[in-house]
Amino acid sequence: MIELEGLTKRYGAKTAVDHLSFQVRPGVITGFLGPNGAGKSTTMRMMLDLDNPTSGTVRIDGKHYRELQEPLKYIGALLDAKAMNGGRSAYNNLLCLAQSNRIPERRVSEVLDLVGLTPVARKKSKGFSLGMGQRLGIASALLGDPEILMFDEPVNGLDPEGIHWIRNLMKALAAEGRTIFVSSHLMSEMALTADHLIVIGQGKLLADTSMADFIQENSRSYVRLRSPQQERLRDLLHAHGFIAVEAGNGTLEVDGATTEKLGELAAENGLVLHELSSQRASLEEAFMQMTASAVEYHAHGTDVHGGAPAPGPQWGTTSQGA
Numbered sequence: 297m298i299e300l301e302g303l304t305k306r307y308g309a310k311t312a313v314d315h316l317s318f319q320v321r322p323g324v325i326t327g328f329l330g331p332n333g334a335g336k337s338t339t340m341r342m343m344l345d346l347d348n349p350t351s352g353t354v355r356i357d358g359k360h361y362r363e364l365q366e367p368l369k370y371i372g373a374l375l376d377a378k379a380m381n382g383g384r385s386a387y388n389n390l391l392c393l394a395q396s397n398r399i400p401e402r403r404v405s406e407v408l409d410l411v412g413l414t415p416v417a418r419k420k421s422k423g424f425s426l427g428m429g430q431r432l433g434i435a436s437a438l439l440g441d442p443e444i445l446m447f448d449e450p451v452n453g454l455d456p457e458g459i460h461w462i463r464n465l466m467k468a469l470a471a472e473g474r475t476i477f478v479s480s481h482l483m484s485e486m487a488l489t490a491d492h493l494i495v496i497g498q499g500k501l502l503a504d505t506s507m508a509d510f511i512q513e514n515s516r517s518y519v520r521l522r523s524p525q526q527e528r529l530r531d532l533l534h535a536h537g538f539i540a541v542e543a544g545n546g547t548l549e550v551d552g553a554t555t556e557k558l559g560e561l562a563a564e565n566g567l568v569l570h571e572l573s574s575q576r577a578s579l580e581e582a583f584m585q586m587t588a589s590a591v592e593y594h595a596h597g598t599d600v601h602g603g604a605p606a607p608g609p610q611w612g613t614t615s616q617g618a
């Protein structure tokens with residue numbers, strides 16, 4: 297269990313983390329979600345005592361990180377996969393870590409096996425691909441067989457096979473009762489991985505909720521209609537108080553209605569429908585709506601619903617580096 301209370305980090309005038317309070321519980325994967333620059337890495341660094349909070353506290357199983365004896369046995373983390381010594385072999389990188397944390401040498405071979413790096417264990421890690429580097433970082437996090445694991449954007453830059461592997465590994469670790477805390481700026485990735493969600497924007501807590509509740513509360517549902525008599529259909533809907541928005545390809549989208557109601561209305565008025573379907577907005581859209589005000593820079597999207605702009609490179613950082 298990890299507990300944050302009023303955690304705050306200021307860099308000069310910039311507040312990177314703003315009074316964050318939440319708990320990360322064992323046995324589930326907790327996703328830590330926020331747009332670029334939201335403060336995720338800074339929060340994780342403070343959780344690991346790599347940065348000092350301006351105020352507030354982090355407790356790991358009730359203790360401050362500094363009070364943990366042999367912390368790698370409590371908490372393992374993948375923060376920056378490139379933090380390894382490239383001139384050393386994968387084996388020796390892990391061996392150094394093991395020796396400084398009084399972890400038996402046989403554990404090095406065990407974790408290399410677990411992440412699939414045994415065949416390249418004696419190769420220098422500077423020649424590793426991004427995926428192999430991530431696996432080595434994960435091996436180091438697992439070295440002390442900790443009950444708590446933190447992964448900062450673990451799937452960044454990985455191919456689908458690597459993403460699948462990390463996702464399943466995290467699920468297996470959570471199923472063993474461990475506490476898994478994983479950051480991402482992609483809602484779509486979290487939806488496939490996390491059971492619980494912590495969402496932040498500009499350092500502030502925006503949501504602390506189960507994945508199921510998040511989906512329930514934030515997904516916009518609407519009805520999509522397509523008709524060869526689109527003009528007449530739209531007029532009919534407007535006459536009955538529905539706002540039908542043209543969404544391209546001859547489709548209309550209507551919020552706050554059911555397929556039953558609109559289907560009956562069309563039938564009563566002799567209108568042909570080629571499509572009548574109930575739709576749910578993507579979670580990515582829900583996430584962007586939640587964090588929209590927390591993103592300082594974004595391009596003007598072409599969103600017909602007046603929601604947040606489409607995902608993609610227009611997400612700027614929330615800071616210019618204070």
Ligand SMILES: Nc1ncnc2c1ncn2[C@@H]1O[C@H](COP(=O)(O)OP(=O)(O)OP(=O)(O)O)[C@@H](O)[C@H]1O
Nearest residue numbers: 307312331332333334335336337338614615617618
């Ligand atoms: N050492 C530092 N000095 C000044 N500002 C910093 C420092 N570290 C982080 N920041 C700022 O604090 C804010 C939060 O950064 P952080 O890296 O924690 O965000 P993040 O959510 O991890 O983003 P990303 O997904 O882009 O990694 C940003 O505005 C960043 O520019």
